[in-house]
Amino acid sequence: MDMMETFRQTYLEESFEGLDVMENGLLNLPPGIPDNEKINEIFRAAHSIKGGSGTFGFTEIAGFTHVLETLLDEMRDGRREVTQDSIDAMLAAVDVLRDMLERLQEHQPIDEQRAGEVQAWMENILGASSEAAGQDASAEPEAVGGTWKIDMIPEAELLQTGNEPIRIFRELETLGDLKVTANTEKLPEIHAFNPEHVYLSWTLELEGEEVNEEAIREVFEWIDGDGAEIHIHPPQKSETPVAEAAPAQPSADVSETAPAVAEQPKQETAAAPAQKTSAKAKAVADKGHKAEGSIRVDLSKIDQLVNLVGELVITQSMLSQFGEQAEDGESNTNTDWVDKLKEGLTHLERHTRELQESVMNIRMLPVSFAFNRMPRIVHDVSQKLGKKIDLVMEGEGTELDKTMLEQLTDPLVHIVRNSIDHGVEMPAIRAEKGKPETGTVKMAAFHQGGNILIQITDDGAGIDHERIEQKAIEKGVIDAEHHLTRDEIIDLIFHPGFSTAEQISDISGRGVGMDVVRRNIKGLGGSVDVKTEKGVGSVFTIRLPLTLAILDGQLCTVGSQTYVFPLVSIIESIQVDKSLVKGIAGETELYKLRDAYIPVIRLHKKLGVHDAQEDLEKGLLVVVEDGGQRAGIFVDDLLGQQQVVIKSLESNFMKIDGIAGATILGDGTVSLILDVTETLSNHNKGSGAQLSAA
Amino acid sequence: MANNKEFLTFKIGREQFAVDILRVQEIRGWEKPNPLPSVPPFVKGVVDLRGSVVPIVDLRERFKLQASYDATTVVIVVHVLTSQGERVVGIVVDEVSDVQSFDMDSLQPAPDISTEISSQFILGLATVGETQRTAEGDDNRKASTNNMVILVDLDRLISEGIIDEISQNGHMPLGNG
Numbered sequence: 094m095d096m097m098e099t100f101r102q103t104y105l106e107e108s109f110e111g112l113d114v115m116e117n118g119l120l121n122l123p124p125g126i127p128d129n130e131k132i133n134e135i136f137r138a139a140h141s142i143k144g145g146s147g148t149f150g151f152t153e154i155a156g157f158t159h160v161l162e163t164l165l166d167e168m169r170d171g172r173r174e175v176t177q178d179s180i181d182a183m184l185a186a187v188d189v190l191r192d193m194l195e196r197l198q199e200h201q202p203i204d205e206q207r208a209g210e211v212q213a214w215m216e217n218i219l220g221a222s223s224e225a226a227g228q229d230a231s232a233e234p235e236a237v238g239g240t241w242k243i244d245m246i247p248e249a250e251l252l253q254t255g256n257e258p259i260r261i262f263r264e265l266e267t268l269g270d271l272k273v274t275a276n277t278e279k280l281p282e283i284h285a286f287n288p289e290h291v292y293l294s295w296t297l298e299l300e301g302e303e304v305n306e307e308a309i310r311e312v313f314e315w316i317d318g319d320g321a322e323i324h325i326h327p328p329q330k331s332e333t334p335v336a337e338a339a340p341a342q343p344s345a346d347v348s349e350t351a352p353a354v355a356e357q358p359k360q361e362t363a364a365a366p367a368q369k370t371s372a373k374a375k376a377v378a379d380k381g382h383k384a385e386g387s388i389r390v391d392l393s394k395i396d397q398l399v400n401l402v403g404e405l406v407i408t409q410s411m412l413s414q415f416g417e418q419a420e421d422g423e424s425n426t427n428t429d430w431v432d433k434l435k436e437g438l439t440h441l442e443r444h445t446r447e448l449q450e451s452v453m454n455i456r457m458l459p460v461s462f463a464f465n466r467m468p469r470i471v472h473d474v475s476q477k478l479g480k481k482i483d484l485v486m487e488g489e490g491t492e493l494d495k496t497m498l499e500q501l502t503d504p505l506v507h508i509v510r511n512s513i514d515h516g517v518e519m520p521a522i523r524a525e526k527g528k529p530e531t532g533t534v535k536m537a538a539f540h541q542g543g544n545i546l547i548q549i550t551d552d553g554a555g556i557d558h559e560r561i562e563q564k565a566i567e568k569g570v571i572d573a574e575h576h577l578t579r580d581e582i583i584d585l586i587f588h589p590g591f592s593t594a595e596q597i598s599d600i601s602g603r604g605v606g607m608d609v610v611r612r613n614i615k616g617l618g619g620s621v622d623v624k625t626e627k628g629v630g631s632v633f634t635i636r637l638p639l640t641l642a643i644l645d646g647q648l649c650t651v652g653s654q655t656y657v658f659p660l661v662s663i664i665e666s667i668q669v670d671k672s673l674v675k676g677i678a679g680e681t682e683l684y685k686l687r688d689a690y691i692p693v694i695r696l697h698k699k700l701g702v703h704d705a706q707e708d709l710e711k712g713l714l715v716v717v718e719d720g721g722q723r724a725g726i727f728v729d730d731l732l733g734q735q736q737v738v739i740k741s742l743e744s745n746f747m748k749i750d751g752i753a754g755a756t757i758l759g760d761g762t763v764s765l766i767l768d769v770t771e772t773l774s775n776h777n778k779g780s781g782a783q784l785s786a787a
Numbered sequence: 788m789a790n791n792k793e794f795l796t797f798k799i800g801r802e803q804f805a806v807d808i809l810r811v812q813e814i815r816g817w818e819k820p821n822p823l824p825s826v827p828p829f830v831k832g833v834v835d836l837r838g839s840v841v842p843i844v845d846l847r848e849r850f851k852l853q854a855s856y857d858a859t860t861v862v863i864v865v866h867v868l869t870s871q872g873e874r875v876v877g878i879v880v881d882e883v884s885d886v887q888s889f890d891m892d893s894l895q896p897a898p899d900i901s902t903e904i905s906s907q908f909i910l911g912l913a914t915v916g917e918t919q920r921t922a923e924g925d926d927n928r929k930a931s932t933n934n935m936v937i938l939v940d941l942d943r944l945i946s947e948g949i950i951d952e953i954s955q956n957g958h959m960p961l962g963n964g
Contacts, residue, residue, distance in 0.1 A: 654822070700824035742823075742833070745874045746842040747950050750825050755833060755840040763821040763833050763840055 104145040105198050106387070109191070111138035113465065116187050120468045124177050129169060135183075136165045142190065147260065153203050154193050156267050160215045161186045163308065167219070179218050184469070185211045239328025241304055243297040245313075247321035249290040256316050258295070264312045269301015388495055390455050398455070401448045408440045453643060456496070460538040460547070461489035463502045467509055467536060474513045481520050481530055482513055487537040493545055497617050497637060501547075504610040504621070508549050508633050509534060511606065516553030516631055526628070528552065544619075544661070547635040556625040558582045583625060587611040615770070618753070644739055646756070646766065648732035649715065651697050652705035655764045656728070657737055657756060662769040664716045664723065666731055669709040684714060684725050691716065694776050695727045696767075699751060705729055719770045726772070739766060751775060790891040796936055797863065797880040800852045803915070803936045808886055810865045810941055817860040817879065827953060831879065836864065844949055845879040854879070869946035876945055887936075889913045894938065908948050910938040 118135040122128065139162050146154035161183060167173040189211045193203050243265075247258065265271050276294045286292075299309070309325055310317065317323045415434050464486050475482040493501070517523075517532030524530050535550040562582050565571045570588055577585075589608040614621045619637035638644070638661075646657040673685040674693065682693040693714065697705030706712045706729040714725040737756035742749060753768035794805035820832030820843045829848035833840045843862060847854040862877040894911025913936045 702822075702824075740838075740840040742840060742842075743871075745840060745876060746830075746833070747954060749823055752824065755821075757835045757838065757840070761835055763835050765821070765823070 101149055104149055105194055108142045108145060108194050111142050112187050112191050112194070114138040116184065116469055117465065119180055119184050119187065120472055122175055122180060124175050124180065132165055132169045132175075136162065136169055139165060147264065151193075151197060152267070153205070153208065154190065154197075155264075157186070157193070157208055157212055158190065159267070159308075159311075160212055160219070161190075162311075164215055164219055166307070166311075176218075179215075182211065182214045182218055184472075186215060239300070239304075241299045241306075241309065241328060242326040243299065243309060244294070244324040244326075245297060245321055246294040246323075247291045247316070249287075249292070251291045251316065251320045252289060254316075254320050256320055258291070258293075261312055261316070262297070265297065265299055265309070268308055268312075269299050269304045272298040272300075274298075388456070388458075394451065394455055398448070398451050401444060401451055405441075405444045405448060408437060408444055412437045412441065449643075454492075456494050457492035458495050458498050459489060460491045460493055460498065461486075463493075463498050463505055464489050464536055464538075466502060466506065470506055470509060471513065471534065474510055478514065479519065480513060480517055481532065482517060483531050483533045485533060485535040487535065488539045491538040491540065491545060493538075493637065500613060500617055501635075501637070504613050504635070505536075505547070505549070507606050507610050508635075509536070512549060512551040512553065512631065512633070516551040516555075518554050545637045547637070549633040549635075550630065552630040555627040555629055555631055556583050556586065556623070557627055558625075561585055583623060586623065587621070620770075644737055644756075644766065645734065646737040647715075647734050648758075648764070649713075649728040650730045650732060651700060651728050652702040654700070654702055655732065655758065655762070656696070656700075657764055657766040658715060658717070658726075659753070659766065659769060660734060662717045662719055664718050666713050666715045667725075669712070669714050669727075671710050674709060686716065686723075686725070689723070691723045691725050692776060693725045693727055694772060697727075697729075699772065699776075717769050717773070719773050722773055724773050724776065726767075726769075737764075737766065791888045792891050793886055793888050794936075794938060795863070795886055796884040797861075798882045798884055799847050799850065799880050803884065804846075804880070805887070805889070805913070805936050805938045806863070806865060806941050810867065812864045812866055812875065814883055815862045815864060815877070817856055817862055830949075830953070834877065836875065836877075839875065841875050841877055843877040843879060844945075847879065847881065849949065865941055865945075867945040868942050869950065874945065887915065889936070889938065897937070905948070908940050908944040910940045912937060 115135045115138045118131050118138070122131050122135075139158055143155050143158035143162060146152075146158065164173075164179060164183065168175055168179075173179075189204075189208050193208065196203050245258070245261075251258070262271060262273055274296045276296065277292075279292045279294070280286075281292060306325055306327065313321070313323045412434075415430065415437060418430060467486070468484055471482050471484045512534050513532075517534065518526070518528075520530040523532065533550075533552050536547070537550070538545065538547045540546070558579050562571075562577075565582070565585050565588070566573050566575075570585060571577065587607045587610070611621050614635055614637070617637060619635060621633060621635045623631055623633050625631035644657075645660040647660050647663055649656055649658060667686070669684070675683045675685065675690070677683060682695075683690040684693050693709075695707075696702075697707070709727060712727055712729050713731055714727055715731070716723060716725050737758075739754045740756055741754050742752065751768055751772045753766045753771075755763050755765050758764050793808040795808045795811050796803055796805040798804070818834070820834045822832040823830060823842075829845045831843040831845050833842050835841075841864065845854055859882040860879065861883050862879055863883065864875060864877045867874050867876060890913075894913055896911055897906040897909035915934050915936055
């Protein structure tokens with residue numbers, strides 16, 4: 094990667110962060126009197142995106158951001174009220190910018206049409222106000238059009254401050270037709286020439302409809318009075334009629350184009366949902382590609398690592414000293430030697446563990462990373478549907494593995510959209526039911542046991558299990574004569590191709606949502622379920638392992654092989670009492686565990702191990718649970734518990750059914766980690782019998 | 788100028804095969820890997836290769852040839868490029884012979900006949916150089932296959948001939964309950 098590419102990458106990363114800042118700022122910006130602090134923050138973010146884009150020659154971005162900036166600037170100066178329309182326009186602009194940057198990152202051409210639409214929208218807002226300003230506040234004569242004359246007399250040291258006149262001219266050119274005349278009077282004789290000095294001055298003539306003093310001032314912002322003298326002469330008096338006529342023109346445009354522009358995005362989304370989905374699918378694919386990118390780490394985390402490595406080095410030198418003593422035969426005379434060695438080893442163990450934790454910690458990011466996208470989605474969706482939603486977030490500081498977090502964002506978005514679309518009722522209906530008109534969607538993240546839980550709670554209508562049942566029968570997902578419990582019926586919303594939305598909207602209801610949500614979360618080693626009460630609301634609970642890479646394992650033997658169970662899925666291990674083993678239809682065995690029957694899965698049969706213990710009484714039954722279902726897995730013997738590092742089998746080979754991955758044990762042998770979820774579901778499919786744990 | 792490339796030649800049964808030397812990471816002695824469930828018998832299992840889990844595939848069994856494990860049985864650890872990215876795989880062969888240079892432009896296409904090694908996995912056939920031929924020329928064996936080397940297309944063999952084949956044929960059903 095060459096130098097420029099590195100800078101470019103940094104610019105893009107910073108710009109994405111800037112966009113997040115802008116988006117958050119805009120969402121928290123109440124319409125009405127502008128809050129300068131907030132607008133300033135948004136303005137700064139927009140400004141640095143613009144600045145960087147100019148440097149890297151991304152003129153489209155620079156031009157686009159410029160309009161946005163002008164709008165913000167007027168708000169900052171209190172010349173414009175913050176209206177809902179302008180906030181929406183700016184949010185759309187943030188989307189366009191994000192899209193532009195993403196395309197730049199992938200070296201793809203920019204979608205100029207969308208950018209043009211949003212730019213026109215903002216320009217309309219700008220036009221409308223400059224007209225208003227012209228009408229009621231003549232104190233600020235916004236002369237538009239005509240030929241502006243600018244004298245630019247730089248100081249000799251201009252170049253040394255990093256300012257380049259050519260860039261400024263280029264910037265001016267984006268405003269209108271530019272004519273540059275260089276004044277060479279001050280050029281010295283060649284022997285007196287200092288190559289680092291500027292001797293030229295320029296007279297610039299700028300002509301264009303959108304030219305105004307402010308726009309020009311802005312171009313010169315960095316050097317005006319600080320490196321160069323700038324004199325701006327507005328168009329001549331004789332041209333004033335033109336200048337007066339000009340504001341009238343955009344105002345005529347406004348009435349014609351404004352509604353069209355405002356409607357266009359809606360039309361687009363409604364007319365081409367298919368296209369949108371494909372774009373979304375692409376975005377998801379891109380995301381996978383981006384996931385390999387860099388990560389920003391808190392400096393304190395790095396410091397901690399450095400400290401630990403230091404400690405480790407000390408322990409290492411201590412231990413090697415013991416080694417030397419042993420060689421010298423001192424160990425025989427010194428009775429403390431063994432004790433000290435043991436102490437050293439304890440230190441080593443502790444430091445290794447701490448080091449491991451710290452390294453894992455680097456991969457951890459706060460959930461707010463994924464949660465921060467939600468206010469925007471809630472804003473957009475609730476507005477589109479005319480619902481009132483309060484979004485409450487809790488535990489945003491809870492940390493999750495970065496890869497996991499990235500893949501979690503889409504499922505989260507989907508659940509939140511669903512909660513708003515299907516869950517929370519329209520304000521009128523809510524009022525009728527005696528609920529507050531504004532619905533609440535709560536997102537909370539917290540630790541529980543060895544898992545991280547993310548709950549999305551809404552106080553909406555809840556899921557109507559009777560309607561789900563009816564739909565499921567209609568669609569042939571289940572038989573009319575099913576024996577499913579209420580919870581099992583509600584669980585059908587995660588079934589592929591199942592959607593109860595009466596009307597297909599572009600928000601949710603394509604029926605490709607919840608099953609993908611479940612699949613994605615399962616792919617992360619987690620689970621998702623829903624609890625709901627009609628009329629009261631629903632709670633979606635996502636359960637995720639702390640990290641992808643390390644697992645608390647229970648080692649067991651089957652024949653000559655060692656396998657690892659994830660400790661979290663084990664309930665208990667029992668010795669088999671043969672009188673409690675019942676057979677169903679020959680092949681399937683059930684074990685009566687207290688007052689419930691659980692299926693017995695013989696691991697050696699599943700794994701094709703031939704030298705294993707086959708007598709149930711001589712082995713052990715490991716009782717595992719997954720998704721509310723229990724089973725006893727028969728193994729030869731249990732060994733110790735230990736933390737194992739999960740190595741993927743897919744990275745060099747392929748996914749194997751029933752196996753979550755492999756790990757390398759202390760003696761260098763490979764051991765397979767069992768996937769309890771898959772083992773259980775395969776067993777159920779294989780045996781053909783529906784076994785519900787009583 | 789001849790387009791020469793170096794290949795590592797190895798023996799399976801009486802036939803000589805060759806793989807691109809740049810794809811070879813290392814050569815290891817045979818040690819019994821940890822078996823995997825639900826895979827065809829030619830996937831012998833996985834081993835720990837300095838922290839990564841590497842599958843071991845017995846090419847002899849894949850080609851339906853006789854496989855025995857003795858002192859010269861070796862594992863060639865190779866890098867292959869599949870549609871899912873780079874993979875490291877160990878292949879078991881009878882014996883590693885030599886590193887030889889072949890002119891890529893004068894390879895003969897593999898005959899399109901149905902064999903265990905489908906012609907799509909073969910880059911081409913080559914004859915070994917003069918020196919080798921004189922060395923083996925004195926041999927009493929009828930030098931028919933001896934001087935032919937089969938250049939294997941590792942990428943396709945591993946991704947299409949092994950991984951895809953296993954996923955398409957489904958996992959071997961191993962006793963349900």
